[in-house]
Amino acid sequence: xxxxxxxxxxxxxxxxxxxxxxxxxxxxxxxxxxxxxxxxxxxxxxxxxxxxxxxxxxxxxxxxxxxxxxxxxxxxxxxxxxxxxxxxxxxxxxxxxxxxxxxxxxxxxxxxxxxxxxxxxxxxxxxxxxxxxxxxxxxxxxxxxxxxxxxxxxxxxxxxxxxxxxxxxxxxxxxxxxxxxxxxxxxxxxxxxxxxxxxxxxxxxxxxxxxxxxxxxxxxxxxxxxxxxxxxxxxxxxxxxxxxxxxxxxxxxxxxxxxxxxxxxxxxxxxxxxxxxxxxxxxxxxxxxxxxxxxxxxxxxxxxxxxxxxxxxxxxxxxxxxxxxxxxxxxxxxxxxxxxxxxxxxxxxxxxxxxxxxxxxxxxxxxxxxxxxxxxxxxxxxxxxxxxxxxxxxxxxxxxxxxxxxxxxxxxxxxxxxxxxxxxxxxxxxxxxxxxxxxxxxxxxxxxxxxxxxxxxxxxxxxxxxxxxxxxxxxxxxxxxxxxxxxxxxx
Amino acid sequence: xxxxxxxxxxxxxxxxxxxxxxxxxxxxxxxxxxxxxxxxxxxxxxxxxxxxxxxxxxxxxxxxxxxxxxxxxxxxxxxxxxxxxxxxxxxxxxxxxxxxxxxxxxxxxxxxxxxxxxxxxxxxxxxxxxxxxxxxxxxxxxxxxxxxxxxxxxxxxxxxxxxxxxxxxxxxxxxxxxxxxxxxxxxxxxxxxxxxxxxxxxxxxxxxxxxxxxxxxxxxxxxxxxxxxxxxxxxxxxxxxxxxxxxxxxxxxxxxxxxxxxxxxxxxxxxxxxxxxxxxxxxxxxxxxxxxxxxxxxxxxxxxxxxxxxxxxxxxxxxxxxxxxxxxxxxxxxxxxxxxxxxxxxxxxxxxxxxxxxxxxxxxxxxxxxxxxxxxxxxxxxxxxxxxxxxxxxxxxxxxxxxxxxxxxxxxxxxxxxxxxxxxxxxxxxxxxxxxxxxxxxxxxxxxxxxxxxxxxxxxxxxxxxxxxxxxxxxxxxxxxxxxxxxxxxx
Numbered sequence: 001x002x003x004x005x006x007x008x009x010x011x012x013x014x015x016x017x018x019x020x021x022x023x024x025x026x027x028x029x030x031x032x033x034x035x036x037x038x039x040x041x042x043x044x045x046x047x048x049x050x051x052x053x054x055x056x057x058x059x060x061x062x063x064x065x066x067x068x069x070x071x072x073x074x075x076x077x078x079x080x081x082x083x084x085x086x087x088x089x090x091x092x093x094x095x096x097x098x099x100x101x102x103x104x105x106x107x108x109x110x111x112x113x114x115x116x117x118x119x120x121x122x123x124x125x126x127x128x129x130x131x132x133x134x135x136x137x138x139x140x141x142x143x144x145x146x147x148x149x150x151x152x153x154x155x156x157x158x159x160x161x162x163x164x165x166x167x168x169x170x171x172x173x174x175x176x177x178x179x180x181x182x183x184x185x186x187x188x189x190x191x192x193x194x195x196x197x198x199x200x201x202x203x204x205x206x207x208x209x210x211x212x213x214x215x216x217x218x219x220x221x222x223x224x225x226x227x228x229x230x231x232x233x234x235x236x237x238x239x240x241x242x243x244x245x246x247x248x249x250x251x252x253x254x255x256x257x258x259x260x261x262x263x264x265x266x267x268x269x270x271x272x273x274x275x276x277x278x279x280x281x282x283x284x285x286x287x288x289x290x291x292x293x294x295x296x297x298x299x300x301x302x303x304x305x306x307x308x309x310x311x312x313x314x315x316x317x318x319x320x321x322x323x324x325x326x327x328x329x330x331x332x333x334x335x336x337x338x339x340x341x342x343x344x345x346x347x348x349x350x351x352x353x354x355x356x357x358x359x360x361x362x363x364x365x366x367x368x369x370x371x372x373x374x375x376x377x378x379x380x381x382x383x384x385x386x387x388x389x390x391x392x393x394x395x396x397x398x399x400x401x402x403x404x405x406x407x408x409x410x411x412x413x414x415x416x417x418x419x420x421x422x423x424x425x426x427x428x429x430x431x432x433x434x435x436x437x438x439x440x441x442x443x444x445x446x447x448x449x450x451x452x453x454x455x456x457x458x459x460x461x462x463x464x465x466x467x468x469x470x471x472x473x474x475x476x477x478x479x480x481x482x483x484x485x486x487x488x489x490x491x
Numbered sequence: 492x493x494x495x496x497x498x499x500x501x502x503x504x505x506x507x508x509x510x511x512x513x514x515x516x517x518x519x520x521x522x523x524x525x526x527x528x529x530x531x532x533x534x535x536x537x538x539x540x541x542x543x544x545x546x547x548x549x550x551x552x553x554x555x556x557x558x559x560x561x562x563x564x565x566x567x568x569x570x571x572x573x574x575x576x577x578x579x580x581x582x583x584x585x586x587x588x589x590x591x592x593x594x595x596x597x598x599x600x601x602x603x604x605x606x607x608x609x610x611x612x613x614x615x616x617x618x619x620x621x622x623x624x625x626x627x628x629x630x631x632x633x634x635x636x637x638x639x640x641x642x643x644x645x646x647x648x649x650x651x652x653x654x655x656x657x658x659x660x661x662x663x664x665x666x667x668x669x670x671x672x673x674x675x676x677x678x679x680x681x682x683x684x685x686x687x688x689x690x691x692x693x694x695x696x697x698x699x700x701x702x703x704x705x706x707x708x709x710x711x712x713x714x715x716x717x718x719x720x721x722x723x724x725x726x727x728x729x730x731x732x733x734x735x736x737x738x739x740x741x742x743x744x745x746x747x748x749x750x751x752x753x754x755x756x757x758x759x760x761x762x763x764x765x766x767x768x769x770x771x772x773x774x775x776x777x778x779x780x781x782x783x784x785x786x787x788x789x790x791x792x793x794x795x796x797x798x799x800x801x802x803x804x805x806x807x808x809x810x811x812x813x814x815x816x817x818x819x820x821x822x823x824x825x826x827x828x829x830x831x832x833x834x835x836x837x838x839x840x841x842x843x844x845x846x847x848x849x850x851x852x853x854x855x856x857x858x859x860x861x862x863x864x865x866x867x868x869x870x871x872x873x874x875x876x877x878x879x880x881x882x883x884x885x886x887x888x889x890x891x892x893x894x895x896x897x898x899x900x901x902x903x904x905x906x907x908x909x910x911x912x913x914x915x916x917x918x919x920x921x922x923x924x925x926x927x928x929x930x931x932x933x934x935x936x937x938x939x940x941x942x943x944x945x946x947x948x949x950x951x952x953x954x955x956x957x958x959x960x961x962x963x964x965x966x967x968x969x970x971x972x973x974x975x976x977x978x979x980x981x982x
Contacts, residue, residue, distance in 0.1 A: 030562070035558070063537065095579065342631070
């Protein structure tokens with residue numbers, strides 16, 4: 001195991017890339033901007049899916065699967081949708097390859113040109129609302145609460161493993177409602193499901209807010225967002241929930257008869273989270289020695305490493321390990337016993353540190369005599385020696401404690417990196433040198449937002465919700481303002 | 492609920508299509524050959540995934556995710572792979588749409604033509620073996636046992652919901668081994684995992700065998716297959732497991748150093764099952780009134796329908812239902828209590844019959860007085876009246892019994908439809924009038940196979956494994972043969 005990672009302080013971006021490769025989470029493929037998610041990385045995604053999927057089902061959402069192809073003309077239907085990301089996408093024009101003569105080389109068969117090009121879904125609003133037209137006739141057919149776990153493609157120019165890739169995995173929810181009120185409640189409900197998951201399972205503190213017109217989803221009336229702060233002081237948008245109003249129902253002519261027998265356009269929402277969550281997980285907690293994973297999402301929660309010289313010693317250790325395993329299995333704790341003889345303990349320590357396993361247990365023959373084992377927690381590197389019989393209580397305590405402590409550590413970091421600023425000069429200095437969230441007054445215009453972005457690279461991450469109004473003056477134009485918004489440089 | 496399905500005897504194909512639509516499993520999308528899997532259909536797929544995924548993980552397979560795009564040149568590398576299905580596929584040529592002037596209509600931006608076209612994966616051997624080249628150096632890196640759940644695209648000309656669609660969902664396993672023996676063991680192990688799942692969870696009797704050269708996977712040395720027989724006498728290939736030999740390791744130059752320090756090409760397997768499984772499920776068990784689902788895969792195992800006139804009666808019924816639910820929940824039995832007042836009991840009976848719910852319970856006020864309830868099983872339509880306190884035992888018994896009985900019924904059907912034939916005239920008559928599996932001698936040549944196919948539309952479904960050798964003469968050429976093979980018309 002090549003131990004050395006670039007230090008975060010030296011080059012945060014390089015540290016991130018190296019960590020992903022060395023912890024075997026993912027790697028770049030030969031296809032531009034597409035990643036290969038390797039078993040260890042994918043098992044984290046599976047944990048995320050399992051928990052989030054359950055939360056969505058418990059709130060009456062059902063899973064479906066819609067085709068990956070979207071006819072080009074569908075993208076034309078919602079005007080804002082075109083302007084947005086829908087332009088940079090994979091375009092299918094033909095459906096057959098052929099050999100010319102007997103050379104085993106394939107060419108496009110030009111006779112198979114499609115009458116209408118197909119786009120690989122960058123998101124599925126258009127194809128889903130096109131179906132809603134047939135599914136929804138009356139208020140009795142509403143609400144429709146569906147979700148799908150799928151791959152999507154956006155032809156991004158600058159890609160980065162997990163954070164922004166040409167193809168990525170996500171879930172996308174698409175709901176239809178009979179009233180504006182109900183669809184706004186749904187939008188907020190989902191935002192809170194995301195926030196709960198991100199804080200309590202991922203141990204990442206969240207900032208909830210609303211996107212400005214410039215930053216909102218193309219096609220939404222209002223985009224609710226969850227933002228968090230990475231260790232390099234940049235913000236990351238982790239999840240979004242969109243109130244679509246009647247935009248898509250009007251674009252696709254989806255009407256229902258209400259209880260009074262009158263026609264109305266349907267109200268909609270959509271919302272999603274992606275494999276970017278794994279990027280957030282890595283960037284929030286990890287250190288110069290490797291990953292630090294919250295126990296609730298860690299594929300391996302405990303690794304046990306035997307310390308021995310002779311085979312007979314290993315045999316004795318194995319007996320103890322079997323006992324420990326059987327006790328902890330009842331608590332649904334996932335344990336890996338790494339007894340491979342081809343690697344030395346030191347190599348293994350480095351390996352599981354890199355992989356972010358929350359607790360490492362070492363057992364040697366001396367310890368067996370004393371009926372003790374040594375536990376090392378990944379987050380603080382602290383060691384404790386305990387009696388074997390106390391293992392259950394200790395491990396349960398430690399896993400809970402790590403889950404909380406890494407959240408608290410991240411929260412402290414966000415607090416330290418959150419500044420209230422009233423002068424533009426100070427604003428520029430902080431954005432440049434300190435990074436973090438900067439709360440400042442803004443006059444509410446897209447023009448000012450654009451100017452600040454051009455001059456500082458900071459964007460408005462969100463207009464925080466649940467914050468009181470406060471009179472002030474725009475940091476840039478000095479015009480009146482009633483609320484601070486959150487600026488930051490971002491991924 | 493529009494009750495009437497076309498009868499199977501009248502038009503089996505139409506019955507199948509109507510059933511899928513009316514049971515709300517799936518529907519055709521506006522995109523050629525692509526289906527929308529609706530919540531009820533998708534929840535069956537989720538059950539299949541959950542069980543099969545667990546079986547694969549228990550045998551040390553790990554999930555991964557590889558890009559959906561395959562560079563055209565990769566398909567060139569394995570000669571047979573080109574000849575096969577790899578030609579009819581979705582081809583991506585550009586990555587940007589643009590507006591011309593201010594008209595909100597999108598055109599392909601010709602400046603964004605790709606240097607090399609990308610193909611949507613029809614299967615992932617090529618991109619995965621291209622990565623194995625970097626992953627595998629030594630025998631210590633082997634075996635690699637990976638699997639992915641993904642969508643794939645094959646540009647099929649004739650499509651049919653679930654059975655053959657342009658895009659479909661599947662799992663594809665891809666393993667790499669250091670010896671031929673180990674990779675053959677893996678191929679067979681997977682075949683047995685599939686067979687176990689299909690027989691014990693889907694209640695479908697299977698025929699295991701080997702494909703002829705003509706019918707095997709393009710790129711495999713040997714294809715193992717699982718075939719089953721549908722109610723119209725046609726065979727359906729449900730799952731395949733391929734021994735790849737060193738075909739892909741040679742095509743992609745994947746070598747390892749063995750224990751003696753010498754270079755060898757890696758041995759490979761690949762295997763898959765698809766959303767076609769749902770098609771098999773429907774076609775094997777269902778009847779003219781709708782689906783019949785094996786309890787182990789049924790999203791709803793029991794539906795409870797109240798019979799009442801006044802609200803006060805419903806209240807009393809609800810009390811009993813709550814008690815029943817709490818008892819059966821402990822057994823992990825999924826129950827739906829349909830107390831909607833807008834639909835009458837008769838409508839509901841038809842609805843859940845259509846949806847194949849294994850047990851229907853009705854409770855009325857009269858029954859409450861007698862402390863009894865009425866249970867109707869979907870497979871036989873038989874009713875029994877039992878004391879409420881006996882519900883637990885009775886339901887557990889019935890669910891097990893239905894699971895077994897529908898298997899036995901299907902097995903009896905297969906046996907009845909399996910014929911040993913020695914004369915070509917008889918062969919033709921049976922294939923034409925009776926359908927089913929026909930076991931006959933074959934001279935082992937592709938030419939004869941082709942002739943029989945042309946004349947009768949029957950193909951060799953497989954060369955059965957675990958069958959004794961038997962001397963005989965080819966039904967078509969009268970040449971010597973040592974084993975019967977299985978002919979059938981197929982989907």
